[in-house]
Amino acid sequence: MKAMPEKLSAPGLPMAGWGRRLLPYAPVLPGVLFLAVFLILPLVQTAWSSIHDPASGRLSPVEFVRVFQIPAYRQVLWNTVWVGLWCTLFSVGIGYPVAFWLATTSERTRRRALFLIMAPFWTSVLVRNFTWLVLLGRHGPVAGFMRMVGLHGADSLLFNRPLLIVAMLYVLLPMAIISMLPAHRSISRQWLDAACTMGAGWADLFWRVYMPLTLRGTAAAALLVFLSALGFFITPMLLGGRHDVLLGELIILQIDRLQNWNFGNALAVIIVLAGGIAILLTNWLFDLSGTASRRAAVSRAPVIHDRLARISAVIGSLVPRFLWPERHGGTCLAVFAWSVIAFLGVPLLAIVPMAFTRDSFLVFPPHLGTLRWFVTYFHDPLWISATLRSLRIGFGAATLAVVLSGLAAFGIARMKGRMAGLGILAFMVPLAVPPIVIALAQFGLFARVSMIATDSAIMLGHTVLCMPIVFTILLGGFRSYNWQLNQAAATLGARMPQILGHVLLPLLRPVLVAGFVAGFLTSFDELTIALFLGGGLKTTLPKQMWDAVLLEVSPLLVAVSVVMMLLITVLFVIMESMQRNRATP
Known part of the structure; x- marks a missing residue:
């Protein structure tokens, strides 16, 4: 009689064991399924549509061939990569000292500075790009000031490559700073003191100790900025010139105006492939995943760290004096950081008075003293309906x-x-x-x-x-x-x-x-x-x-x-x- 329950319960024991093993993963499953249905599956369908010819029903790479055969499309692809690289370089180059300063300043100052950095970051990308249209327009404050002091070029401030990069940098820089900050804050001060005790100079301390410790976080921030820059279309459409078309803008053109879905899907796949190559290359160089073998990491270290340190320690010995807070350069670093924060916040504040202008057009200086445009907004059914829907x-x-x-x-x-x-x-x-x-x-x-x-x-x-x-x-x-x-x-x-x-x-x-x-x-x-x-x-x-x-x-x-x-x-x-x-x- 006792053997019967044992035989009946035996098959259930493995199931109970598997159930206990799978139970910790149950909370994760809904989110993973949601992303699989609304992200992974659509991306697979897009990739399939880019190589599937609906007329013949055959697979064909003709849309991808067009991108590389037609010079205009090759130029758009080159523009996208080139502008993305420049934005990444400037975002990391400017954001790195700011992240360093945030990590070494007092807690109270850090919180205030982070608030001033994050507030523009959360502000609408469209609003931030619209700010440049207002400030640099023919009747904007910058053009008005240039005319007042007799400078030329007031009518050509918009729609050029330098402005495009500056405007994209304006959007991407807060992202770079916030992404690099954890790597800077994770460095123990005792490691730096130990290096100084062993005779390391300021250049060696920065390039051989501090920089390698923050390199992985910096590379991750650079990768995130580059991936974001690949898909930009708002900024180039509003502020770029006729030679500054990027892939995102070309996708809008092909889909919205020409209804060329196959070619638009192919362009989207190219963006994803470019991002995938960037991810693989960055991971190979900096081991972001932490899965590389020790031998591989050591073999690449001289290329990434040591040679850079040797050159930079010779020609860049003044850079750590500019960065290190204990030296007089600490004041320069604080001034630089607050200047960057001002660059992020002042343009948004500068357009606020123009919302109270009595003029029907944006002119500088504005004739202030009315709430007319706010009243128009709150009484316009189209704007209110759109706001409520949002x-x-x-x-x-x-x-x-x-x-x-x-x-x-x-x-x-x-x-x-x-x-x-x-x-x-x-x-x-x-x-x-x-x-x-x-x-x-x-x-x-x-x-x-x-x-x-x-x-x-x-x-x-x-x-x-x-x-x-x-x-x-x-x-x-x-x-x-x-x-x-x-x-x-x-x-x-x-x-x-x-x-x-x-x-x-x-x-x-x-x-x-x-x-x-x-x-x-x-x-x-x-x-x-x-x-x-x-x-x-x-x-x-x-x-x-x-x-x-x-x-x-x-x-x-x-x-x-x-x-x-x-x-x-x-x-x-x-x-x-x-x-x-x-x-x-």
């Missing part, structure tokens, strides 16, 4: 991103080893794909299920873009959480719903709110997804502003920009206060 979509996308990313962060925070790394990598995939490629790929997906021109499609598309940012914030909160509190509550008789409602969620509420606000800001600012999935019928606030900018630069657009900046600043302050005051058990 608020609804932003709320839905942020909520869905918090749920999916929160579950994933909860599961990954309790994992160890390679699976945790793979989980984090899966949720970072949207950062490696330019938004214009994601938008184009999702258009094909939602067109098949008749969801184009719906709020739901835009919300789902925005959720994909929100998830990496929200996931990063929530993962930090879950990793800092003391899980022994749950065990203590369970020991006292609390069930899982009580633990979640009275222990876990109250302690993580600031992190959840910060993640929600970050997701909302990402969605509220997003133009590319709305441009494709809106179908011309569902207009968000950035889409409405984009349509208006293409027609005319008017004081009404400045007023709308001021309203957007005010809303984003308020939400950003809430997010920062939540992260600053969050409880760490």
Whole structure:
């Protein structure tokens, strides 16, 4: 009689064991499936469409051949890579000293400076590009000042390659600074003191000790900037010249005006391939994944570190004196950092007075003293409808991103080893794909299920873009959480719903709110997804502003920009206060 239960229960034991093994991965599964359906599957369909000829039903690389055969398309490809490299070089070169200064300054100064850097970062990309149209236009303040002092060239400040790079740098520089900062803050001061004790000079200390320790973080920031620059289309369309067309702008032309979907898909695949090559090359040089063998890392080290250090220690010995805070150069470094912060913030503040002009056109100096343009905005059904739609979509996308990313962060925070790394990598995939490629790929997906021109499609598309940012914030909160509190509550008789409602969620509420606000800001600012999935019928606030900018630069657009900046600043302050005051058990 006793043998029967053993035989019956034996087959169930392995299943129970497998169930216990798979249980830790269950919270991650919804987010992974969501990204698989709304990101990976559309990208695969886009790649397939780029080589599939619908007329003959055969596979053909003709669209890719066109890119490399036609000189104009080759020039666009070269422009994209070249401008991306210049933006990466300037972003890292300017951002590195600022990140160093942020890591070595006082906590109070760091928080203030980070706020001033992050506020422009969260401000709409469209608003930041529109700022240059206002400031550098023929009737803008810069042109007016040049005429006043007798300088020539006031009418040719816009639509040229240098301005394009400066405007893209204006958007990408905060991203580079924030990405490099953790690498600088992770360096122990004791290591530098030990190097000084052993006789290292300032040049050797910087190039042989400090730079190698921050090199991997710097390379990761450079890669992120370059990947972002590959998909730019707003900046070149608004500020670039006729010889400054980039791949993102060409995709818009092929899809929106020429309806050439196969060629547009091929261009999107080329952007993804260029980004993939950049990722592989950067990982091979700097081992970002940390999986390279020790022998391979050592063999490449002289190329990356030692030779650079030998040359730089000779010709660049003054650079550490400029950087190191203990020397007189510390003052120069602070001045440089605050100058960069001013470069990020002053242009946005400079256009605010123009929202109160009494003129019907943007002229300098403006004749101030009216709220006419704000009244026009709040009484225009088109603008209000677009604003309300952006608020609804932003709320839905942020909520869905918090749920999916929160579950994933909860599961990954309790994992160890390679699976945790793979989980984090899966949720970072949207950062490696330019938004214009994601938008184009999702258009094909939602067109098949008749969801184009719906709020739901835009919300789902925005959720994909929100998830990496929200996931990063929530993962930090879950990793800092003391899980022994749950065990203590369970020991006292609390069930899982009580633990979640009275222990876990109250302690993580600031992190959840910060993640929600970050997701909302990402969605509220997003133009590319709305441009494709809106179908011309569902207009968000950035889409409405984009349509208006293409027609005319008017004081009404400045007023709308001021309203957007005010809303984003308020939400950003809430997010920062939540992260600053969050409880760490």
